[in-house]
Amino acid sequence: MPTLTRKEVDEIALLARLHLEPEELERLRTELGTILDYFVTLAVVDTTGVPPMTHAVPMEMVLRADEPQPSLPVDVALRGVAKRDGDLIVVPAIIPGNDP
Amino acid sequence: MSEFWTVAETARRVAAGELTAYRLVENVLTRIRNVDRELGAFLEIDLDGARNAASEIERRRTSGEPLGPLAGVPIALKDNLVTKGVATTAGSKILKGWIPPYDATVVEKLRAAGAILVGKTNLDEFGMGSSTERSSYRKTRNPWDASRVPGGSSGGSAAAVAAGLCAASLGTDTGGSIRQPAAFTGVVGLKPTYGRVSRWGVVAFASSLDQVGPLTRTVADAALVLQAIAGHDPRDATSLNAPVPSYSEGLDRGIAGMTIGLPSEYFNHAIDADVRAAIERTMTALKDKGAKLVEVSLPHAELALPAYYIIAPAEASSNLARYDGIRYGKRAEAQDLLDLYRKTRGAGFGPEVKRRIMLGTYTLRSGYYDAYYKKAQQVRALIKRDFDEAFAKVDVILTPTTPTAAFRFGAKVEPLDMYLADVFTLSCNLAGLPGLSVPCGLTAEGLPVGAQLLGRPLDEATLLRVGAVIEATVGLGERRPGGIT
Numbered sequence: 001m002p003t004l005t006r007k008e009v010d011e012i013a014l015l016a017r018l019h020l021e022p023e024e025l026e027r028l029r030t031e032l033g034t035i036l037d038y039f040v041t042l043a044v045v046d047t048t049g050v051p052p053m054t055h056a057v058p059m060e061m062v063l064r065a066d067e068p069q070p071s072l073p074v075d076v077a078l079r080g081v082a083k084r085d086g087d088l089i090v091v092p093a094i095i096p097g098n099d100p
Numbered sequence: 101m102s103e104f105w106t107v108a109e110t111a112r113r114v115a116a117g118e119l120t121a122y123r124l125v126e127n128v129l130t131r132i133r134n135v136d137r138e139l140g141a142f143l144e145i146d147l148d149g150a151r152n153a154a155s156e157i158e159r160r161r162t163s164g165e166p167l168g169p170l171a172g173v174p175i176a177l178k179d180n181l182v183t184k185g186v187a188t189t190a191g192s193k194i195l196k197g198w199i200p201p202y203d204a205t206v207v208e209k210l211r212a213a214g215a216i217l218v219g220k221t222n223l224d225e226f227g228m229g230s231s232t233e234r235s236s237y238r239k240t241r242n243p244w245d246a247s248r249v250p251g252g253s254s255g256g257s258a259a260a261v262a263a264g265l266c267a268a269s270l271g272t273d274t275g276g277s278i279r280q281p282a283a284f285t286g287v288v289g290l291k292p293t294y295g296r297v298s299r300w301g302v303v304a305f306a307s308s309l310d311q312v313g314p315l316t317r318t319v320a321d322a323a324l325v326l327q328a329i330a331g332h333d334p335r336d337a338t339s340l341n342a343p344v345p346s347y348s349e350g351l352d353r354g355i356a357g358m359t360i361g362l363p364s365e366y367f368n369h370a371i372d373a374d375v376r377a378a379i380e381r382t383m384t385a386l387k388d389k390g391a392k393l394v395e396v397s398l399p400h401a402e403l404a405l406p407a408y409y410i411i412a413p414a415e416a417s418s419n420l421a422r423y424d425g426i427r428y429g430k431r432a433e434a435q436d437l438l439d440l441y442r443k444t445r446g447a448g449f450g451p452e453v454k455r456r457i458m459l460g461t462y463t464l465r466s467g468y469y470d471a472y473y474k475k476a477q478q479v480r481a482l483i484k485r486d487f488d489e490a491f492a493k494v495d496v497i498l499t500p501t502t503p504t505a506a507f508r509f510g511a512k513v514e515p516l517d518m519y520l521a522d523v524f525t526l527s528c529n530l531a532g533l534p535g536l537s538v539p540c541g542l543t544a545e546g547l548p549v550g551a552q553l554l555g556r557p558l559d560e561a562t563l564l565r566v567g568a569v570i571e572a573t574v575g576l577g578e579r580r581p582g583g584i585t
Contacts, residue, residue, distance in 0.1 A: 056532025
């Protein structure tokens, strides 16, 4: 399974929302293959009936009262935005060719 | 000179008015100006913030108002801890120029304790690395030997403390990122129990593993800084609501009657001869001080590395999805939204971060989840179980922090080689345990060696107590780094 095809690497890059240059894709194809090969050591471990450990310490769902609390003012929260229109964030069209 | 004063000594002298906080800050800033061009520990110096904090301390002191426990103590922050009004990059180009609108909880707590926050330190991008070579900004050198790495990812925080550019620093540790650079630079590094310290305002890498902790020149200082940052935080749902003991109390109580475990799987691993010799001298010292040393077994120890490199990249690929160029950070020009995301991320992330995002995306893909992520979490449970069984018999576990002392720049080119630098530190994060690295001597080449102590959950106090004995018997004493002065 671990040897990756170029098509698989392209698909993962799309899922990861990463634009990668052709040489980056090729390098990652071999590097990821090597790392994934290394993971086969886990496949042989008997984990029958072992519950997956999702957190380092036993956790219970923490709920808080649904009451409004003071938070960052909108203007402060939006200070890092690259492109704004008042309190709105400007982004390009989601569907190509439909820019307003 | 004030640059190598301990945290305790600095706070005492400032409180007594022996040295004003103004003078102290100017000393620190001069030292940074003289040394950091070559050392490369800092990404940002907060001149105004440091001077304002000094003024406030002097105002309080002269008007007789109470001073915090860390009043006047110069502390540096790893640049993945967000600081209100001070640029925070996490070592990544994607966050270049970002000015956070709030302080992380640990930053708030240090300010409240009177610490003077001098600046932000270099790191491997988003904490992903073991040498600080993966920073997108600059090279950080090891103050003991400028041709070697300081370790990572908290390499800037470790180098700054080792070279006397601050009294203490904060780092973060996801798989060894506090303890490994502490070992490489001859300082004390503590990764607290998962949940002991709030993660609110920490730039997330792998949320089930990340933890903030101190790097200091003495064990007593690590206790003081941990005291200031530990505790429950309602803003971090994973922080533990457990009482915080006094970490300084009982530090000098000694270790007579204590049982210390030596995991055979670690000692059977390839370990550099000088590192092994230093750890053996540490064992002898601990025995001389009345501890009982027994062999323990952690049968799944060798699986920590593959399990970690599935879990951490999987969590990272999800956490780093937020860097899309929309709400903060750099944005690339593009025709449509998908293209904007891809170009922003493609240009903003460095090679190691891309590698880990790709790896995490691969292992979390539908159809692969059971084979990788779920399997790794099951192995994680087995690793935790090994520790539970060992801690039924022993009070702490002793290992080398790293298999070798600091390596040279460029020595680890292949990703897997670099990952192996963390082979002894990863399991502590997987199991959520506290871990401490304490200097325990030098190699023949004059490079520091770290002894790692692992403890029961929330038992940082015992680690510090044993660490104090190591420091007093085989520690570095007054030996200082001579690579960069």
